[in-house]
Amino acid sequence: MSTLTVGERSIALDKDGYLVELGDWSEEVASALAAHEDLELTAEHWEVLTLLRDFYQEFELSPATRPLIKYTALKLGAEKGNSLHLNRLFKGTPAKLAAKLAGLPKPTNCI
Amino acid sequence: MSTLHVICHSPFGDNRLSSCLRLLGSADGLLLCGDAVYALQPGSEPLRTLQASQLDGRLFALDEDLQARAITISDLGKAIDYPAFVELSLHYDKVNSWL
């Protein structure tokens, strides 16, 4: 367990750096989490994070890499729904890192 | 491809056996172990169902489970020990355990 400080707020993280309370998420929180990972969020990142939050809304679980790619392809087209694009955006571990930044639980079934 | 279906739950108050018989292929086998051997209880409904299911040469029960429960399998099927169980699972293409 650790905490992330965003402005006045102190936000609880689990041992892997994922939000303990999914309701704590905001865009500021996402940016702060990204800064922790030495990542600056661009429009391309945000569209994947939004997509992941939609995925969670729909299925109530965090996708492994394969379903993440499939869902991205479905919603944003094959140009973005591929491992190359997602790996580039999220340092080679899109399912884990993007779920973290989107405020989702750590995906199970993920190596 | 043939399947050996393995059931370990009593047929009384559980529908594994009836479901299994419903989807049993003509080359498939059925092995009863644990409380599933109660399906062979004389005078019972599950026994009548088994008798009507034309399982000649395809019905097996674990001997130690039969003995422990004072159940016999008669000529309806074959009582087998664990080594025979292993042989049986190799004889079929796959094993489906009804957990």
Next chain:
Amino acid sequence: MAKSLLIISRQAPWAGPSAREALDIALAGGAFDLPLGMLFLDDGVFQLAPGQQPAQLQQKNLAANLQALPMFGIEELFAAGSSLQERGLAADTLSLPVQVLDDAALAALIDRFDQVVTL
């Protein structure tokens, strides 16, 4: 070529761990690209009932999670017609796009897969 696996899920969704376990096997296998099929049999068809609202149960939402199966590459989804009929569930109201099979087709389905497990 990876061996194909048919998972037969035959327990109702909310009272015991079996339905969850069957789904977890399916999702884990799907994440690793294994050729999987899933058959809903007996009380397992209740997992597909429309309009389930388990929010107050303090469990993960199995009904919502099931919807992710196609995203995990598991599109071979089946339900036993006799199980649906016995329980008064209409095939066209189910929450997943399953193929409804009669008893003879169930035997053929099991035959087609390399491995099968029933939970």
